[in-house]
Amino acid sequence: MDVKAYMTQLGQQARAASRQMAKANTGVKNAALIAIAEAIEAQREALTAANQIDLDNGRNNGLEPAMLDRLELTPARIDTMIEGLQQVAALPDPVGEISDMNYRPSGIQVGKMRVPLGVIGIIYESRPNVTVEAASLCLKSGNATILRGGSESINSNQAIARCIAQGLEQAGLPHSAVQVVETTDRAAVGELITMPAYVDVIVPRGGKGLIERISNDARVPVIKHLDGICHVYIDAEADPQKAIDIAINAKTHRYGVCNAMETLLVHSAVADLILPKLAQLYAEKGVELRGCEQTRAIIDCVSATEADWQTEYLAPILAIRVVDDLDAAIDHINQYSSQHTESIITENYTLARRFLAEVDSSSVMVNASTRFADGFEYGLGAEIGISTDKIHARGPVGLEGLTSQKYIVLGDGQIRV
Amino acid sequence: MDVKAYMTQLGQQARAASRQMAKANTGVKNAALIAIAEAIEAQREALTAANQIDLDNGRNNGLEPAMLDRLELTPARIDTMIEGLQQVAALPDPVGEISDMNYRPSGIQVGKMRVPLGVIGIIYESRPNVTVEAASLCLKSGNATILRGGSESINSNQAIARCIAQGLEQAGLPHSAVQVVETTDRAAVGELITMPAYVDVIVPRGGKGLIERISNDARVPVIKHLDGICHVYIDAEADPQKAIDIAINAKTHRYGVCNAMETLLVHSAVADLILPKLAQLYAEKGVELRGCEQTRAIIDCVSATEADWQTEYLAPILAIRVVDDLDAAIDHINQYSSQHTESIITENYTLARRFLAEVDSSSVMVNASTRFADGFEYGLGAEIGISTDKIHARGPVGLEGLTSQKYIVLGDGQIRV
Incomplete structure (x- = not known):
């Protein structure tokens, strides 16, 4: 042939x-x-x-x-x-x-x-x-x-x-x-x-x-859709229950999917409060934790290496890093994210607004699980994929992403002068 | 270095x-x-x-x-x-x-x-x-x-x-x-x-x-912007004055620009009426005409070859073809156009609507000169170029074409169930 x-x-x-x-x-x-x-x-x-x-x-x-x-x-x-x-x-x-x-x-x-x-x-x-x-x-x-x-x-x-x-x-x-x-x-x-x-x-x-x-x-x-290294950032002003619910859901609802959280970022002011509870819940679900030094000072887990921040596990493994403020969280995301989906957990209006504007990913969320990044959940009806590209279509691609727009011009005899 | x-x-x-x-x-x-x-x-x-x-x-x-x-x-x-x-x-x-x-x-x-x-x-x-x-x-x-x-x-x-x-x-x-x-x-x-x-x-x-x-x-x-092989189609129901004004303007307003007409299509029912007048006006402006056989039966011009339909002259040269109906015009355009800009001259509502829907170019016009395909004329303020691509941005690309859209999601603790 x-x-x-x-x-x-x-x-x-x-x-x-x-x-x-x-x-x-x-x-x-x-x-x-x-x-x-x-x-x-x-x-x-x-x-x-x-x-x-x-x-x-x-x-x-x-x-x-x-x-x-x-x-x-x-x-x-x-x-x-x-x-x-x-x-x-x-x-x-x-x-x-x-x-x-x-x-x-x-x-x-x-x-x-x-x-x-x-x-x-x-x-x-x-x-x-x-x-x-x-x-x-x-x-x-x-x-x-x-x-x-x-x-x-x-x-x-x-x-x-x-x-x-x-x-x-x-x-x-x-x-x-x-x-x-x-x-x-x-x-x-x-x-x-x-x-x-x-x-x-x-x-x-x-x-x-x-x-x-x-x-x-x-x-x-x-x-194209490359990988989904998605982040959840738990801010100092996070509602603790929302933070725990979302961190558990984003990691454990399904492991092998591109919109699962792979790295959890936690503000240092709430790490002592949040991480022990999360560690217990993750342990019950059999999730292996890999933490930065600050994380390991609070909970018992293996040490995260540079490679962990760059890995889409698609598995019951989670990397955890403690950060000192929103800027450090955004810097980490900008450096390691695959620009798929990131979520901030906070009750602070100004920080939520900054996170939405400054995080350069195809889906950016406030107080919601990254698992929502999906054509059906977004109301597109269906999706042909989730684009991590920056031109044409970003995020879930539905019918509209399979079209483009041409210009139409209606005149009644106009000429250029 | x-x-x-x-x-x-x-x-x-x-x-x-x-x-x-x-x-x-x-x-x-x-x-x-x-x-x-x-x-x-x-x-x-x-x-x-x-x-x-x-x-x-x-x-x-x-x-x-x-x-x-x-x-x-x-x-x-x-x-x-x-x-x-x-x-x-x-x-x-x-x-x-x-x-x-x-x-x-x-x-x-x-x-x-x-x-x-x-x-x-x-x-x-x-x-x-x-x-x-x-x-x-x-x-x-x-x-x-x-x-x-x-x-x-x-x-x-x-x-x-x-x-x-x-x-x-x-x-x-x-x-x-x-x-x-x-x-x-x-x-x-x-x-x-x-x-x-x-x-x-x-x-x-x-x-x-x-x-x-x-x-x-x-x-x-x-x-990217490749070439501009733009067409004007003068329909059987064209207003003759609009047809002549636009055909002259689209070709002669400026020769070296991508939105200049390079091929004129004329319905056979009005070719006898329109072409002699146009030929005279083009002659006054020094435009060389290259016509199909039917065109040459009406006006005196050199014979158009297959290469003419495929050429962006960027010069005072115009290819002319007589066609028998809208379908023949659209077929010609779909075959030879660079998908930049095409215009139909007609007073017929149904044909205008079909032309707008069926011609697959970045700008499709009714009763207007192709010379309007331009960021300033469209109200974009300025343009970085005119895209003949099909994804992301088609036609004049202004500020919006240098941006894309990400999804944002606002929640208050939602998790995926």
Whole structure:
């Protein structure tokens, strides 16, 4: 197979389909989403059978249990895929929204119209349900999509692709609006990320290694999410109960997620009061603590090294540092944060306002758990990822992040003088 | 000189300064802009003397007259620089704007805050006034800047840099908030565009060759403007006078600008009526016409080749094509446009609405000259460039395009359940 020719063909088809998708009205796009949901419901057995092939191959190839778990399409996960499609159908359509129309002295009226990005390339690892999630968000936002899933889920992804094609066709949309790459050849990824004529943006979903590789090699813009080294700062004027509730929730609600707290900063004035209680609660949950010297003078824990401040544990481990004021907390965050999500716990108005303004992360919070940094919790309906980039979209990326705004100008014959 | 070490140092200083700039309030930033204007006014003689060195070197090195013209800091251009600074000081500050604060079912309140991008690298060619224009927009939007001008304007740029440093210092802002690269070594550009730790976005200003090179080699996002192959489509239901006024203005108001029309599309039903009048007016202005076969059946002109549809002439040359309907016009535009600016001339509501929705360019107009695609005309106050990219910012990029939005979350102790 000539991978370059094949990917070029997918790209050309996607570009052509993107023009149709940009014109498709909300009703048609919603009908396609519902038809895809119905096709998945009708083809549960075929999906499960295809997934079983992937699972068998995975076991034979010695895939780790965690990978096999992510690969599996359980009945509950198929239900979730169907519900997700229905939810995306129910979301408002961002495309075509006109805003800020103002008259200028020349007599022209200038404003902005929200438009799809065009063709979105999605590169992901083993979870086959990403195929439906990503396709549905791109479809609703009027984009064409090229999906490249992990090679270990190829049969599952192809089966899902057939459901998507059926739903698109039923709604009268071009089936190349959503294309799943059929080859497992790794060269396909290299082509996909270097076709600026056919692909407008790449969204990689997966581990930091994958995302760094793609960002380095891409010749099209990448909406990327690297790591989540999130901080909670307990200020001297924190409400102790809020501080404890949030510090426990942000670390222990789920360990393997990007919005979990990895480093806790505590003001020296309240460290004696707060840290012993927290240490006891963390111990009950089996969280290993690694503290700075001041922390270790108060509670019993191992010594934190420079590496700890830079680590996204994704595990029941927490680094703790005692700081002397807000500036020291912000300095620590600016130095070590991955600019994902940080929260201050305080009752002090001025410090809360400074933290919001001065912390340069995609989500900055006051008196709330970092675990809220999520498209559903923010009301975006769904998310294609959480961007730690600074341009285009920061934080959870929903339908709006898959669009941009062009200028529109209404005149009645104006010329420039 | 160790260029890598030098550029790394500039980057580190810029990153540190960007934190100060992000905190600087509107009054302080405006005071710096005014102080820079005053420093330029006070140092007119020094600026002119430094510029004279560049002009002499340029002449000795055989620079073309057009390049020498762009390089020259005339008294009028110094006036314009001073006025530009005063205008940017008068613009609203985009930083800190909070929008869309909504309560979520969990009780948290979620919205967005507009924030600077951080460090912006500007790469430009000979015009030294860009140094002040770019620096003032980055300063007002709370960013630190590293400016790399053309080597032929190094003395002028250094003299301007001294005025900027003086103004920053006077306002109490770090002078490394605006740094002008002091070496003319080309390796400095290579370093600047591959320091993602220190530079958040690159804005290249110059010819297409420069911008393509930078886009290819950059490892940080680039806000870029490639070419402007702009179209005007005269529909069957166009008001003939508006059509003629706009077609003449869009082509002949200025030839060397990116928002000039390069291809005129005319509906076949009105070609007989419109083209002879236009041909006469263009002939009076010395515009060479290159037409499709249908055009040549109506007016006398040379034959347009495939290359003509793909060319940004930046000259008194116009390609003309007769089309049979709106779909054919949109197909032509989608195939050949550089997605800069297109305008339809029509009195038909439905066709105007379709053109606005379906043409995928950064500015789409109805009954207005493409020459309006400009930051000043759109009311942005000033522009750092016109983006033909699809993500982050499309069209004229003003202060807002030099910022992005982070999420802010206000809670009173909420945890994720």
